[in-house]
Amino acid sequence: MNFGLYLPLLAGLAFCNHCRRPADGQADALALPAAIAMGLATAIMLLLGGGLLTLADSARPGLPLPLVASVLQAASALLLAGTLQRLAAGTAAALGLHWPLLLLNSLLAGLPLYFLPSASSAAASLCAALLSAALFTLLLAQFATLPHRLQRCALPARLQGRPALLLCALIIALALHGLGARLS
Amino acid sequence: MSRPSILPAHTDPGSQPLLTTPLPAQLRLWLQGASCCVEVGQRVLKHQLLAEADSEFGVAVHAPTSGHIRAIGPLPQALPDAPLLDGLQLQPDGLDEALSLPAESNWPALSALALAMRLQDMGVMGQHGPLLPLAWAAKASPLALLIINAVENEPFLQADSMLLCEQAAAVAEAMAMLGRILQPARLVLAIQQEQGAAINALRSLAADQCWQLEVIQAPYPAGDEAQLLRALARPEESGNSLCLPVAGVHAAGRAILHGEPCISRIVTVSTALKQSHNMRALLGSPVADLLTCAGLSSQQHAxxxxxxxxxxxLPDATIGIHQHSHCLLVRPRQPALTAQPCIRCGDCASICPSQLQPQELYWHCSRQELAQAQHWRLADCSQCGLCSAVCPSQLPLLDSFRLASQQLLLAEQQQCAADAARQRHRFRQFRLERDKQEKAQRLAERAAQQAAKLAQQAAEPTSHAEPTATAADKQAAIAAAMARAAERQQQRPAVAPSVNSSEREAAIAANRQAAIEAAMARAAARKAAQEAAKAAAADAPAMAKDEDQNKPGLNQQQQALIQAAMHRANAQKAAASSSPASLDQDKKALIAAAMARAAARKAAGDETEQDK
Amino acid sequence: MTLVLRLLLLLLAIWLLGKVLRSSAQKLRPATSTLPPLAERIDAILPQTQCGQCGHAGCLPYAQALARGEDSINRCPPGGEDGIRKLAALLHTDYLPFAADAPPQKPKAVALIDEATCIGCTLCIQACPVDAILGSAKQMHTVLADECTGCELCLAPCPVDCISMRPATSQPADWRWGYPVIAIKAVKPGSSS
Incomplete structure (x- = not known):
């Protein structure tokens, strides 16, 4: 795994997240807060998963890393989903913080972090987790505001709506791939 | 694109002399908010009153020169897509015979309201309507800051600078007059840095005067009232300050100190080649005449x-100039530029003096999303036109903002009207309900009375005391109604003097007030009549029953009915005679005036309809 | 050391998420207790002509029917399509175009009584829902143009047909505000160069 694959993966994940949003007037008004909330939730899950992994590693060294990491990431996602369900169920649902989506984000954004070549030291892995969460938030916000901006372009009718968005996601993924390839 | 590169540098008018246009062949004057008081074919003298203001926002119109009135009727306005507006055409006879108007000899004694009305009579116009708004003058609140705005409100313009260079002393006199009457705590003449010649002309006069000269360095939209207030007013003054254009102030000085109504103004005729002429033109002169005077032909130019x-x-060059025609731009005809899609260059946002995002605003305005446009602060747009000027795609930004803000205003007015209608409808429902209840109550009372009467009759066969008592009651009711009417009549003259003093300012209110009062008087009279009729009807059966004993059945009933009818007729007559009496002379005159005005407005409406 | 830092960052992220949730919760439920009842909010949108073209006795009964969900939102021709959009946004329903048999939309008009023909029967006064007609028996009646909503309810009762509707905006006097620097009507794109 390297950044050249990981960063486009984030772009695809953000696109998936955007496609799962309902398309009504209220969702439009909450698009930006929803993107920020999902980004923060991802950050929490990454930090929690990483922390738990460090603890597990120090308690019982020698466990297979892929298994432990996926179990811990899933556990942190479900923990967060449960807490949200208990404390702010209505708002969380309106902002799109459903447990399948949280689980997906946690696994897809979290697992590759442990196999990046730069994740050798604890500080570096923390830094990578934070940066990836920040990038993910930015991408979500980007997709939240894209439909409005695309409306103003004189696009051909065939490209209106989802296809245009998919093209944008591809362009972003390509650009991120270039960036990631240079980083790794 | 930086600001100086698109705005032409202000050129000083010093090099060019002030021209005076020759007498045009025909003058076209509009009658907006003014009612005509001359007839077709009549000969009028210079300075003669042609139309007097008929609303708070209108100003009087005076003859710019002597001549004959050729026509009174709808004329095209100097506005894009505007409907025809009533106007009059004056054919000058070349003699220029002037009516000598007396100057106001004791002008220092004038109050603010009297000054405002005098200026309205003299046809001195400010930014909107009369120079001093009548509603403001009537409030007579102390004025903290009076700004005389001599900043040119557009690039290319020199009209105000020219006026200051030529008539500096007259302007100073007029300002002293305004300062004396309005008593502002601070009187400031605002002028822009570039107007060097005008500053020089004023600087010598500014010493030991009641006003200060403020030189402003801000770029273009600095001439707007809001910008000037922001630049000059201290925080505590910004609430009660007034901004007057210098041309209007000069005209006010001429009107009050010399008795000359406002009949001309200085117009800048400018071409794209940076040569501009300033000329003093009579109001109503056709645009074509001004162009000829400047040596240009209207055929080849836009x-x-x-x-x-x-x-x-302007669609054609026959339109006459008016008090706001400070500038005529003559440009070579070009094919119309077509708007291209926005390319998001951001030039409009960087040049906007109000720090708005014109491209966002334009998007929402063009899609009629007024709520979103308000969210993007459409209300803060000063409509300076800089964004349209810099737009590389030639988008009609300014036009769409103008349209959108008018739509917003319209929506606001509609909302106000709807609220008023809701209130009136609710009150009507309440009134109907109340009337129904009162009627039911009355019916119940009457039934009870009749029952009592029947019981009494059963007890003692004949009694005349009862009918006379009800008759007395009825008399008392009529007398009370008359007394009420008389009281109202007396109240009316008590109000009248104050109405007289601010007559025109209250004209619109008075018009309706009079109608309502008349209706109230009529309603009171009708109520009295109804009461009387009911009382008559109530005691008629009783009387019939009284006479029941000694007369045959059918005959008696008929007689009773006739008697009741006579009672009712008498009562109605009394009411009818009292209702005209309740309208005193003054009120009648007001109603007649209102009706005349309504008829005139109707006629105007018909005419415009026909034109359409 | 990094564990402590990680813990701190975790707490910070949780706190931020809490703030975001709280602020969007406020946006979702804008203090429903302070809002007036739904019927009144609908009534505030309706144009208050009280014309009865919706089949109800006035704007408020229509608003109440809408609030109870007993009528559709496309019954108000004076409100226009704009009014339907506002109602749809308030009631969280879809936009509904006017029915094919709906009364046509007309520009705003005010009633005008022909003073020569009026016989003073007071029938129109009783019909006017906003008390915009003045007069009494056997006296000429007149319409207060400022108060008239253009509901046309006075046309039918008039026995001599002396009431006509006049467009409300054709008078030059209505062009007063903004005179004359600001154009009143739509400026065609490109006309100001």
Whole structure:
């Protein structure tokens, strides 16, 4: 795994997240807060998963890393989903913080972090987790505001709506791939 | 694109002399908010009153020169897509015979309201309507800051600078007059740095005067009232300050100190080649005459009325100039530019003096999303036109903002009207309900009375005391109604003097007030009549029953009915005679005036309809 | 050391998420207790002509029917399509175009009584829902143009047909505000160069 694959993966994940949003007037008004909330939730899950992994590693060294990491990431996602369900169920649902989506984000954004070549030291892995969460938030916000901006372009009718968005996601993924390839 | 590169540098008018246009062959004057008081074919003298203001926002119109009135009727306005507006055509006879109007000899004794009305009579116009708004003058609140705005309100313009250079002493006199009457705590003449010649002309006069000269360095939209207030007013003054254009102030000085009504103004005729002429032109002179005077022909050029940024194209050159025609731009005819899609260059946002995002605003305005446009602060747009000027795609930004803000205003007015209608409808429902209850109550009372009467009759066969008692009651009711009417009549003259003093200012209110009062008087009379009739009807059966004993059945009933009818007729007559009496002379006159005005407005409406 | 830092960052992220949730919760439920009842909010949108073209006795009964969900939102021709959009946004329903048999939309008009023909029967006064007609028996009646909503309810009762509707905006006097620097009507794109 390297950044050249990981960063486009984030772009695809953000696109998936955007496609799962309902398309009504209220969702439009909450698009930006929803993107920020999902980004923060991802950050929490990454930090929690990483922390738990460090603890597990120090308690019982020698466990297979892929298994432990996926179990811990899933556990942190479900923990967060449960807490949200208990404390702010209505708002969380309106902002799109459903447990399948949280689980997906946690696994897809979290697992590759442990196999990046730069994740050798604890500080570096923390830094990578934070940066990836920040990038993910930015991408979500980007997709939240894209439909409005695309409306103003004189696009051909065939490209209106989802296809245009998919093209944008591809362009972003390509650009991120270039960036990631240079980083790794 | 930086600001100086698109705005032409202000050129000093010093090099060019002030021209005077020759007498045009025909003058076209509009009658907006004014009612005509001359007839077709009549000969009028210079300075003669042609139309007097009929609303708070209108100003009087005076003859710019002597001549004959050729026509009174709808004329095209100097506005894009505006409907025809009533106006009059004056054919000058070349003699220029003037009516000598007396100057106000004791002008220092004038109050603010009297001054405002005098200026309205003299046809001195400010930014909107009369120079001093009548509603403001009537409030007579102390004025903290009075700004005389001599900043040119568009690039290319020199009209105000020219006026200051030529008539500096007259302007200073007029300002002293305004300062004396309005008593502002601070009187400031605002002028822009570039107007060097005008500053020089004023600087010598500014010493030991009651006003200060403020030189402003801000770029273009500095001439707007809001910008000037922001630049000059201290925080505590910004609430009660007034901003007057210098041309209006000069005209006010001429009107009050010399008795000359406002019949001309200075117009800048400018071409794209940076040669401009300033000329004093009579109001109503056709645009073509001004162009000829400047040595240009109207055939080959496109005309823009107003400045280069906020102006609009004039359809033809026969339109007469009015008090706001400070500038005529003459440009070579070009094929119309077509708007291209926005390329998001951001030039409009960087040049906007109000720090708005014109491209966002334009998007929402063009899609009629007024709520979103308000969210993007459409209300803060000063409509300076800079964004349209810099737009590389030639988008009609200014026009769409103008349209959208008018739509917003319209929506607001509609909301107000709907609220008023809701209130009236609710009150009507309440009134109907109340009337129904009162009627039911009355019926119940009457039934009870009749029952009592029947019981009494059963007890003692004949009694005349009862009918006379009800008759007395009825008399008392009529007398009370008359007394009420008389009281109202007396109240009316008590109000009248104050109405007289601010007559025209209260004209619109009075018009309706009179109608309502008349209706109230009529309603009171009708109520009295009803009461009387009911009382008559109530005691008629009783009387019939009284006579029941000694007369045959059918005959008696008929007689009773006739008697009741006579009672009712008498009562009605009394009411009818009292209702005209309740309208005193003054009220009648007001109603007649209101009706005349309504008829005139109707006629105007018909005419415009026919034109359409 | 990094564990402590990680813990701190975790707490910070949780706190931020809490703030975002709280602020969007406020946006979702804008203090429903302070809002007036739904019927009144609908009534505030309706144009208050009280014309009865919706089949109800006035704007408020229509608003109440809408609030109870007993009528559709496309019954108000004076409100226009704009009014339907506002109602749809308030009631969280879809936009509904006017029915094919709906009364046509007309520009705003005010009633005008022909003073020569009026016989003073007071029938129109009783019909006017906003008390915009003045007069009494056997006296000429007149319409207060400022108060008239253009509901046309006075046309039918008039026995001599002396009431006509006049467009409300054709008078030059209505062009007063903004005179004359600001154009009143739509400026065609490109006309101001």
């Amino acid at each position: 005309l823009v009325h107003g400045g280069g940024l906020r102006g609009f194209a």
